[in-house]
Amino acid sequence: MEDIRISTVTPVYSGEKYLDKLVHKLDALRVKLIDDNCHLILSESIFVVDGAIDQSLTVLKKLELKYDWVRVVVLSKNYGQHPATEAGILYSSGDWVVTIDEDLQHDVDSILEMLATAIVNNSDIVYALPLNKVHKTVFRDNASILYKKIVSKLTGNKNIRLFNSFRIIRGSIARTAAAICGSDMYYDVSLGWFTNSISTFELNLVDYRYSETNNSGYTLRSLLSHARRLFVSSQSNIIRVFSLVGLFSFLIGTGYGLFIIINALSGQYNSFPGWSSLISSILFFGGLISFSIGIMLEYMGVVMGQVQGKPTYFVIDRSKDDQLMSWSVKLLK
Amino acid sequence: MKIYRASEDCSSSIIWLFGSGLIGSAISTALEGKFACMKNEIGVIWGAYDQISFTVKKIIKNTESLSKNKDFINVTLVWAAGSTGFYSTIRQTDEEYLFFQKMLDLLIIKSNTFLFNFIFFSSAGALYEGKVDIDYNTDICIKRPYGTLKFKQEEYLRHKKEISSLLILRPSSVYGFIDNKIARSSLISTVVHNALSNRLSTLYGNLYTLRNYIWVEDVANFVIKKIFHFENVMYILAGPKSHSIIEIKKEVEKVAKKKVYFKLNSLIENESDIVFANNILPLEYKNTTVSEGIHKIMQKWNF
Numbered sequence: 001m002e003d004i005r006i007s008t009v010t011p012v013y014s015g016e017k018y019l020d021k022l023v024h025k026l027d028a029l030r031v032k033l034i035d036d037n038c039h040l041i042l043s044e045s046i047f048v049v050d051g052a053i054d055q056s057l058t059v060l061k062k063l064e065l066k067y068d069w070v071r072v073v074v075l076s077k078n079y080g081q082h083p084a085t086e087a088g089i090l091y092s093s094g095d096w097v098v099t100i101d102e103d104l105q106h107d108v109d110s111i112l113e114m115l116a117t118a119i120v121n122n123s124d125i126v127y128a129l130p131l132n133k134v135h136k137t138v139f140r141d142n143a144s145i146l147y148k149k150i151v152s153k154l155t156g157n158k159n160i161r162l163f164n165s166f167r168i169i170r171g172s173i174a175r176t177a178a179a180i181c182g183s184d185m186y187y188d189v190s191l192g193w194f195t196n197s198i199s200t201f202e203l204n205l206v207d208y209r210y211s212e213t214n215n216s217g218y219t220l221r222s223l224l225s226h227a228r229r230l231f232v233s234s235q236s237n238i239i240r241v242f243s244l245v246g247l248f249s250f251l252i253g254t255g256y257g258l259f260i261i262i263n264a265l266s267g268q269y270n271s272f273p274g275w276s277s278l279i280s281s282i283l284f285f286g287g288l289i290s291f292s293i294g295i296m297l298e299y300m301g302v303v304m305g306q307v308q309g310k311p312t313y314f315v316i317d318r319s320k321d322d323q324l325m326s327w328s329v330k331l332l333k
Numbered sequence: 334m335k336i337y338r339a340s341e342d343c344s345s346s347i348i349w350l351f352g353s354g355l356i357g358s359a360i361s362t363a364l365e366g367k368f369a370c371m372k373n374e375i376g377v378i379w380g381a382y383d384q385i386s387f388t389v390k391k392i393i394k395n396t397e398s399l400s401k402n403k404d405f406i407n408v409t410l411v412w413a414a415g416s417t418g419f420y421s422t423i424r425q426t427d428e429e430y431l432f433f434q435k436m437l438d439l440l441i442i443k444s445n446t447f448l449f450n451f452i453f454f455s456s457a458g459a460l461y462e463g464k465v466d467i468d469y470n471t472d473i474c475i476k477r478p479y480g481t482l483k484f485k486q487e488e489y490l491r492h493k494k495e496i497s498s499l500l501i502l503r504p505s506s507v508y509g510f511i512d513n514k515i516a517r518s519s520l521i522s523t524v525v526h527n528a529l530s531n532r533l534s535t536l537y538g539n540l541y542t543l544r545n546y547i548w549v550e551d552v553a554n555f556v557i558k559k560i561f562h563f564e565n566v567m568y569i570l571a572g573p574k575s576h577s578i579i580e581i582k583k584e585v586e587k588v589a590k591k592k593v594y595f596k597l598n599s600l601i602e603n604e605s606d607i608v609f610a611n612n613i614l615p616l617e618y619k620n621t622t623v624s625e626g627i628h629k630i631m632q633k634w635n636f
Contacts, residue, residue, distance in 0.1 A: 005465060043466050071611055093465050093543055093575050093608040172541040172577075179580040309583065315539060 001323055005043040006111065007094030007171070011084035012047050015102030016054040018208070019047070022100075023063045023070060025108040030069065038327050040115075046071045047102075048088040051078025056102075080222070081165065082187045082229065086178040089169075095320060097174040099167050103209040106166040114168045114201045116328035119321050121199040124173050125191060128166035129200035147227055155234035162200055163188045163230075170195075172316065180309025186233040194314045233308070239301065243294025250287025256280040334414075336373045336392065337364055338399045339560075347396050347406055348560060351377065352413030355519055356454060356504070358511050359553035360411060367557060373399065379416040380432055389439045396444070406447045409560050410440075413454040419479050419603065420537075426482035433486060441495045450498045450563045452556060453490055455483045457503040457569050458544070463605035465543075468613055469569065476605075498565040502556070505571035505609060508626060509549025510633045521546060521581060521623070525630045528591040536595045540579040543606040545571035548621035548629070555618050571609035576623055588627045 008026060012019065023045065030042040049057050049072060060072045073091050075084060085099050096115055100106045106128065114126045133141040152160040169177075169191065177190045192198075257280040337348040350360055365372070373395045377388055400406045417429045441449070459480035461467045475481055490499055508519035527534040547570055555570070582593045614620060621629070 090576075090580060091574055091611075093606065175543075175577050176541050176579045179577060179583050 001039050002320070003039050003041050004096070004320060004324060005041055005094040005171075006096045006098060006115065006168075007043060007092035008045045008098045008100050008111075009085055009088035009092060010045070010047050010100050010102050011081050011088065012049045012052055012056045012060065012102050013078065013081075013084075014052060014054045014056065016052075016056045016059050018103045019056060019059045019063065022102065022104055022108070023067065025104075027067060029108055029111065039323065040112075040327070042069070043094055044069050044071055044092065046073060046088040046091050048084040048091075049074045050080070050084035051075060080225070082181075082185075082226075083183065085165075086181055086187055089174045089178040092171065092175065095171045097169050097171050099165060099169070101165055103207070105205055105207050105209070107203060107205075110166075110201065110203050111168065112331060113203075115324075116331040117199050117201045118168055118170075119324045119328035120332060121197070122318065122321070123197045123199040124170040124195040124316070124318075125198045126168045127162045127164045127198065127200050128205065129162065129164070129202045130205040131202050132204050132206075148230075151227075151231055151234060154231075154238045157189070157192065157234055159188070159192050159198055160230070160234065162198060166205070170316070170318075173314075176311075176314065180311070182233075182308045184229060184232060185308055186230045189230070189233045190308070190310075193310050195316075239294060239297045243291055243298070246287050246290025246292075246294055248287065249283050250291055253280050253283025253285070253287050257284055334375055334377050334392065335361060336375070336395050336399060338372075338401075347400055347408045349392065349396070349408055349410045350413070351411065352415070352454070354413065354415070355507060355509050355511055355549050356552060357413040359509055359549040360413060360556050363550070363553040363557050377414075377436075380428060382432070382435065385432075385435055385439055389436070389443050392440065393444050396447075404446065406444075407450070408444075408447050409450045409452065409563070411452045411454075411556060411560070417479055417482060419459065419477065421479050421482075423478045423481075426478040430482055430485055434489060437489075437493070441493070449496045450500070450560075451490055451496045452500045452502065452559060453486065455487055455501055455503045456480070457505040457571055457609070458607050459483050460503060461607060461609075463607065465606055465608040466610055467569070467571070467608065468610040469567075498563050500559055500564055501567040502552075503567065503569045504547060504552055505569070505607065506544040506546045507549050507552060508546050508630075510630050519549075521585070521627065522630050524581060524585050524593055525589060525627060526634065528585050528589045528593045529634060531591070533594045533596045535598050536578060537598050537603040538578065539597065539604050540582070540595070541577045542604055543575040543577055543608050545573075545575050545607070545609045546581075546623050546626070547572045548626040550629075551619055551621050555615070558617055568615050569609060569613050570615075570618065571613050572620060572623070573611040573614060574623075575606070575608045581623065581627075584624055584627055588624075588631055 010022070026042065026045050033040050033042055047060050047070065049060065057072070057074065060070070064070045064072050071091065073087060075087060089097055089099070096118070098111050098114070100108070110128065114128065117123070118126045148161050148163065152158060173191065173194045177187065177194055181187055181190045256276070260276045260280055335350045337350065339346055339348060348364065350357060350364070375388060375391050375395065378384060396406060396408065415429060417425045456479065457467070459477065460473050460475060460483055461471060462474055462476040462480060464471055464474050473484065475484060487501055490496060490501070506520070508521040510522050524534050552570060582595070585593050
């Protein structure tokens with residue numbers, strides 16, 4: 001029986017306090033898998049130093065020397081969490097890739113249950129679904145949920161509500177999505193181009209960093225940038241709404257214009273001179289312009305999809321899952 | 334094959350280079366460019382057993398005429414030759430092995446005053462097919478005749494007493510450029526060429542097959558270093574990062590500013606990932622990233 005390999009990917013920005021503990025937890029998981037002899041191995045943990053502002057790199061270099069399965073990738077500057085995660089994924093080779101935050105917010109022990117959930121549900125992605133309020137602040141927790149709900153409604157992408165940085169992804173999909181993902185693309189949106197088989201795994205998430213320091217590691221600016229990236233990379237239904245409003249306005253303008261002309265020709269025109277023609281012109285041309293822009297944006301959406309690498313199709317091999325089925329069922333019981 | 338006399342001081346005054354493919358050409362260029370070596374060229378026809386004896390005599394005669402020291406000649410033999418590849422049949426690989434063995438046996442017998450340092454190009458892909466996280470402790474995994482051939486060739490050389498030092502190089506997916514020889518220029522070069530000429534590339538595998546690619550000139554430069562500072566050892570030459578084909582496609586499209594189109598051929602199986610540990614390269618090996626390599630190929634195509 002062939003081993004099934006798990007890779008973990010962690011973007012690192014200011015995690016010097018947590019990295020040692022995180023690697024020890026990963027090591028414990030690695031040892032457990034070896035002891036269990038279940039043909040499942042944690043083959044590598046990739047840490048992507050994304051222009052770290054503290055001594056994270058020094059800590060990781062020491063850990064890399066101590067553990068041969070720890071790999072450190074250093075980015076030339078701070079690119080942000082998603083590009084860093086994508087870089088790490090492109091360095092991975094596991095059958096499954098787990099993305100995990102640096103600050104112990106994500107429980108390493110849940111990785112196996114998330115994998116088992118993927119196997120049992122025949123899924124390609126499993127997102128962690130927090131049972132609790134992660135950040136312990138009303139604004140931060142609710143703003144995130146509300147924003148995802150709004151974008152989900154506007155874009156028609158139901159998966160957006162599930163997006164979480166603690167996820168397990170089938171290796172081939174993870175790497176392909178990371179390879180084609182453009183610089184301003186939200187990684188999870190591009191994952192959605194490759195699969196609809198998405199599950200969630202409920203668990204408690206705790207933001208230790210926020211609890212200890214009242215600092216989440218994200219500035220308001222970076223959160224807004226994150227939000228912008230999500231909105232821009234999702235194909236927005238709102239464009240269609242504007243197009244339809246434009247079309248409606250154009251049709252009303254046309255109809256009203258015809259109505260005025262007919263009335264004028266039949267001598268029944270009794271409105272204030274100039275008002276009706278002005279309104280019908282505004283409706284006609286405003287509607288025409290809005291509708292034309294809507295069509296252009298639709299074209300742009302198609303072109304953007306192509307530029308960003310949206311695939312026509314993707315072939316997947318899930319045959320290796322069978323060997324983990326009984327293990328997964330047993331684990332989730 | 335080509336015979337060189339090194340102009341600088343090195344462990345061997347004479348270099349025999351067998352092979353004119355992707356790796357052989359790159360070594361030849363590196364030797365000529367960096368060390369201004371003198372050379373003689375002798376044609377070797379694969380499978381022409383009746384000509385082996387004549388060819389061997391010619392090689393030895395040429396070597397003796399090039400060498401400064403006529404009593405004792407130190408030769409570095411670089412074997413980067415081969416007529417078979419990943420998809421060859423047992424019959425084809427058996428024929429290659431027989432020819433390889435006969436050629437070397439005769440060369441060694443006839444050149445009894447020569448001392449041989451041997452650099453042999455094996456194949457990491459063929460010897461570790463389907464393995465992941467490969468390092469020097471990884472067990473060999475052979476799945477096709479080409480792997481058996483490479484393993485047999487390595488074993489033959491290891492047991493050849495007349496060879497004083499043996500350096501075995503197991504390169505992973507080598508890519509590079511040979512002038513006007515698209516078919517032998519490796520996957521990446523072919524993809525670049527096809528993209529530039531709006532042609533379809535045939536892919537034996539799938540878009541997410543992982544391989545560690547290495548730039549042929551890096552391999553050639555490493556060989557030159559080893560010719561001058563010989564080591565009796567085995568090295569795996571594999572880039573520190575594995576790439577999927579889709580990553581290569583994206584990179585080529587970015588650099589070439591052209592679309593890459595693939596036709597998938599599933600009749601020939603070559604889908605399994607072959608991934609090497611990131612720290613496997615020798616310390617003195619200078620690695621060119623795939624992105625840099627693609628840029629270099631573009632330059633060579635004069636774009």
